[in-house]
Amino acid sequence: MAAASFTAAKFLAPVAARSGGERAPPLPAGASSSSFARTLRRGGAHHPRLRTAFAVSSDLLAGNKAAQAAATHPAVTREEALELYEDMVLGRVFEDMCAQMYYRGKMFGFVHLYNGQEAVSTGFIKLLNQADCVVSTYRDHVHALSKGVPARSVMAELFGKATGCCRGQGGSMHMFSAPHNLLGGFAFIGEGIPVATGAAFAAKYRHEVLKESSPDGLDVTMAFFGDGTCNNGQFFECLNMAQLWKLPIVFVVENNLWAIGMSHLRATSDPEIWKKGPSFGMPGVHVDGMDVLKVREVAKEAIERARRGEGPTLVECETYRFRGHSLADPDELRKPDEKTHYAARDPITALKKYIIEQNLATESELKSIEKKIDDVVEEAVEFADASPHPPRSQLLENVFADPKGFGIGPDGTYRCEDPKFTQGTAQV
Amino acid sequence: MAAAASSALHAVGAVASAKPRSAAPAVARRRSVRVAAAAKGGPGSSGRGRLVTRSAVAAKADEAAAAAGSKSGGHELLMFEALREALIEEMNLDPTVCVMGEDVGHYGGSYKVTKGLAEMFGDLRVLDTPIAENSFTGMGVGAAMKGLRPVVEGMNMGFLLLAYNQISNNCGMLHYTSGGQFKIPIVIRGPGGVGRQLGAEHSQRLESYFQSIPGLQMVACSTPYNAKGLMKAAIRSENPVVLFEHVLLYNLKEKIPDEEYICCLEEAEMVRPGEHVTILTYSRMRYHVMQAAKTLVNKGYDPEVIDIRSLKPFDLHTIGNSIKKTHRVLIVEECMRTGGIGASLRSAIIDNFWDYLDAPIMCLSSQDVPTPYAATLEDATVVQPAQIVAAVEQICQ
Numbered sequence: 078m079a080a081a082s083f084t085a086a087k088f089l090a091p092v093a094a095r096s097g098g099e100r101a102p103p104l105p106a107g108a109s110s111s112s113f114a115r116t117l118r119r120g121g122a123h124h125p126r127l128r129t130a131f132a133v134s135s136d137l138l139a140g141n142k143a144a145q146a147a148a149t150h151p152a153v154t155r156e157e158a159l160e161l162y163e164d165m166v167l168g169r170v171f172e173d174m175c176a177q178m179y180y181r182g183k184m185f186g187f188v189h190l191y192n193g194q195e196a197v198s199t200g201f202i203k204l205l206n207q208a209d210c211v212v213s214t215y216r217d218h219v220h221a222l223s224k225g226v227p228a229r230s231v232m233a234e235l236f237g238k239a240t241g242c243c244r245g246q247g248g249s250m251h252m253f254s255a256p257h258n259l260l261g262g263f264a265f266i267g268e269g270i271p272v273a274t275g276a277a278f279a280a281k282y283r284h285e286v287l288k289e290s291s292p293d294g295l296d297v298t299m300a301f302f303g304d305g306t307c308n309n310g311q312f313f314e315c316l317n318m319a320q321l322w323k324l325p326i327v328f329v330v331e332n333n334l335w336a337i338g339m340s341h342l343r344a345t346s347d348p349e350i351w352k353k354g355p356s357f358g359m360p361g362v363h364v365d366g367m368d369v370l371k372v373r374e375v376a377k378e379a380i381e382r383a384r385r386g387e388g389p390t391l392v393e394c395e396t397y398r399f400r401g402h403s404l405a406d407p408d409e410l411r412k413p414d415e416k417t418h419y420a421a422r423d424p425i426t427a428l429k430k431y432i433i434e435q436n437l438a439t440e441s442e443l444k445s446i447e448k449k450i451d452d453v454v455e456e457a458v459e460f461a462d463a464s465p466h467p468p469r470s471q472l473l474e475n476v477f478a479d480p481k482g483f484g485i486g487p488d489g490t491y492r493c494e495d496p497k498f499t500q501g502t503a504q505v
Numbered sequence: 506m507a508a509a510a511s512s513a514l515h516a517v518g519a520v521a522s523a524k525p526r527s528a529a530p531a532v533a534r535r536r537s538v539r540v541a542a543a544a545k546g547g548p549g550s551s552g553r554g555r556l557v558t559r560s561a562v563a564a565k566a567d568e569a570a571a572a573a574g575s576k577s578g579g580h581e582l583l584m585f586e587a588l589r590e591a592l593i594e595e596m597n598l599d600p601t602v603c604v605m606g607e608d609v610g611h612y613g614g615s616y617k618v619t620k621g622l623a624e625m626f627g628d629l630r631v632l633d634t635p636i637a638e639n640s641f642t643g644m645g646v647g648a649a650m651k652g653l654r655p656v657v658e659g660m661n662m663g664f665l666l667l668a669y670n671q672i673s674n675n676c677g678m679l680h681y682t683s684g685g686q687f688k689i690p691i692v693i694r695g696p697g698g699v700g701r702q703l704g705a706e707h708s709q710r711l712e713s714y715f716q717s718i719p720g721l722q723m724v725a726c727s728t729p730y731n732a733k734g735l736m737k738a739a740i741r742s743e744n745p746v747v748l749f750e751h752v753l754l755y756n757l758k759e760k761i762p763d764e765e766y767i768c769c770l771e772e773a774e775m776v777r778p779g780e781h782v783t784i785l786t787y788s789r790m791r792y793h794v795m796q797a798a799k800t801l802v803n804k805g806y807d808p809e810v811i812d813i814r815s816l817k818p819f820d821l822h823t824i825g826n827s828i829k830k831t832h833r834v835l836i837v838e839e840c841m842r843t844g845g846i847g848a849s850l851r852s853a854i855i856d857n858f859w860d861y862l863d864a865p866i867m868c869l870s871s872q873d874v875p876t877p878y879a880a881t882l883e884d885a886t887v888v889q890p891a892q893i894v895a896a897v898e899q900i901c902q
Contacts, residue, residue, distance in 0.1 A: 210651070244684035253683035260650055261683070268670055271640040275647020282653060286629055287600055314640035321635070475685035478743040482722045484771045484818025487825040487857050491771070492818075 152370045155437045161369050162432060162443060164203055165195040165425050166450045168219035171228055174454050175235060179404050184235045188249045191219040193399035196424035197331050198223045200372025201299055204380055210258040210298040212273035215250035217262045220301060226254045232457040238464035245467045246475065266302065267309035273300035274315045277326035294384030295325040305336025307350045316357040323388035327379045330393040337402040338410045354391030366394030367422040577763045585755040587729035588618045591736035596626055599654065602740055605632040605641055606658030615660050616696055616755050642668035646675040650687040654740060662697030662749065663709035676745040677720035692739045694748035698789055698839055699887050705875035712749055712816050713845040723816040724770055725749040725788040729759040731814060734768025742770060751789045773820035779809035782897055783827040785850060786837040787813045790888060794837050797893035806897055816846050819853055828854065832863035833900045837888055842870040864900050869893065
């Protein structure tokens with residue numbers, strides 16, 4: 078049902094009526110009936126050189142009457158809606174289980190939960206193919222799940238078991254999966270963005286130099302990161318390079334307003350992150366990140382642009398984390414009414430309401446999905462519990478892809494040829 | 506120049522006309538066996554076993570000897586041309602090899618290592634990047650994870666300080682933290698070292714800063730022969746390799762073989778066999794050592810000079826064999842004294858060869874000083890041949 082081109086008319090609404098979009102700017106006059114692409118070519122209303130910064134907001138879930146009349150049929154099919162619902166519930170239940178397991182002493186270290194932000198992960202990642210790549214930050218469990226990494230692999234990794242997706246060597250902040258093209262899991266903010274840019278570069282290279290083309294277009298890379306990262310040099314450097322070479326990448330900002338205890342407004346001179354896209358020549362889009370259908374609409378267009386070789390898009394998702402920065406964060410700085418405001422916009426509750434009101438499924442069908450997910454997550458915990466810890470012999474196995482890198486020992490043979498070597502008992 | 510891509514490669518025992526050492530045949534034999542095992546897909550084999558490594562045992566600093574073992578006459582070139590030749594050969598052989606860096610494309614590289622490559626291979630394969638070291642190095646990592654083999658140039662190695670985040674966390678560690686799922690076959694290269702009055706920031710030696718990063722291999726080239734061989738080996742390696750070149754060595758001239766060859770990344774190079782003292786060095790200091798060696802020979806000493814080439818890991822076999830013969834070690838490096846390569850090497854020698862030492866290990870390093878601009882002060886910062894001579898005389902007392 079998605080329109081062939083990105084139409085503002087479908088989504089336009091006065092600022093006041095937009096659910097929670099107080100900070101999104103009004104659109105320039107004249108842009109309302111133009112398509113996304115046409116607006117870009119015409120140049121911005123504010124500045125002759127600047128491409129129009131495009132703010133988008135879908136009101137399908139807000140119950141805005143005008144928009145609802147325009148949308149005479151649901152924005153998603155029943156199958157799509159149930160897929161989205163299941164994925165978001167999986168993310169929520171999994172993260173809640175992580176909290177439980179952490180407090181029971183099954184996982185350790187820094188664990189950053191995604192509760193509340195599910196619409197962003199589900200809205201973007203469920204549109205991707207297996208060949209498309211996702212790069213995340215330390216708040217990566219749900220990105221991994223949405224990309225298809227089995228819950229048991231993620232849970233086992235969190236428990237530090239050998240059956241984890243990274244053999245227990247990565248942990249919460251370093252989720253990787255080659256079969257699912259999940260390229261990490263990074264602890265330092267911003268350091269994943271160049272990696273994502275490189276994956277997008279490789280996609281373009283495969284197409285142009287290696288002449289490997291897919292009928293779908295270029296493989297796309299999603300880079301997820303937060304509001305704090307948008308003040309970091311690597312963010313800006315990569316916006317520049319991605320646009321310069323028109324790389325097939327979408328930069329997704331999960332703006333949950335807080336970087337640990339630093340409010341976005343206290344850290345950022347111009348807090349409207351989406352506006353920074355046009356400074357580099359790419360579209361900047363703001364979307365209500367608590368609404369999975371709005372996110373999905375924006376994601377579709379951004380992904381299609383990238384596939385067609387038109388280059389990157391910067392998407393700012395207004396979202397919120399219901400828990401603290403990590404399980405160690407006392408979360409004392411955020412005000413109760415801010416938390417209540419966003420709790421009322423829980424993306425899962427909103428989608429559930431939409432599905433029922435649009436008669437896409439019944440309450441009991443949704444309940445059975447929830448039950449199924451409960452079972453999946455329970456099973457993941459059992460699997461992780463029963464899995465073995467990594468043996469000592471695993472210690473040095475993956476330091477080098479080619480273990481000749483450990484060098485030649487005094488006896489003239491490569492150290493890796495000593496069978497005891499990977500245990501670390503032999504001298505490195 | 507002939508790419509020599511299709512020439513048959515022969516397994517070489519002792520290459521060229523190496524001055525015979527009693528240990529040489531056994532060493533060479535063992536090396537061939539190991540290499541053959543790798544070719545068959547033995548432990549650690551990367552599957553690229555079609556090319557066989559030449560033994561690192563080369564004749565002294567006599568360039569003609571290196572080419573004498575080759576079928577045709579060999580050809581003479583400068584170090585930067587040798588690096589370039591290696592790049593061209595590898596890029597012709599494997600379309601996933603690409604170059605990224607500042608001014609590598611249209612400008613041809615600030616030291617001409619990539620001259621003409623953009624015309625040959627296109628702007629995407631020889632990518633002119635904006636000035637954003639951390640990000641384009643990280644981009645190289647991401648591209649490597651997705652199947653490419655990037656060669657990332659730091660215009661000066663010192664600039665890679667800005668890329669430290671990516672080099673440490675991602676190049677070095679990512680293979681491990683992903684549980685071995687992604688490999689990073691990236692080469693990071695560029696000129697470093699103390700030049701001629703380039704000032705402190707352009708005169709840095711990053712090998713000591715990077716050496717602790719787990720998962721990285723580091724090599725330093727010092728002749729056109731080993732520059733080409735190491736560049737090719739680094740590109741073919743599945744590991745991330747940092748290749749240290751030196752600003753003052755790019756115009757060194759040498760005759761190198763016409764046939765294709767690579768150098769082993771993990772091996773040291775015997776420069777001058779001897780009996781009295783083992784001198785371990787690398788990069789530009791090799792030439793200061795050889796200059797000192799002339800004086801030492803006149804004074805009646807017989808130093809054994811080894812260019813360690815592999816800064817990480819150390820070739821403890823070549824080094825160990827030498828120590829077992831001479832019982833005296835002098836390390837001559839351009840790193841600063843504190844935390845340098847020499848410090849690690851000294852430590853490794855003490856751990857492995859303590860019983861063979863007849864004298865404390867001496868280490869000559871650069872002063873712990875930001876390299877001054879003034880010529881007299883700069884000369885005093887690095888190790889000079891006279892100091893090397895004095896050190897050998899002291900050790901051999």
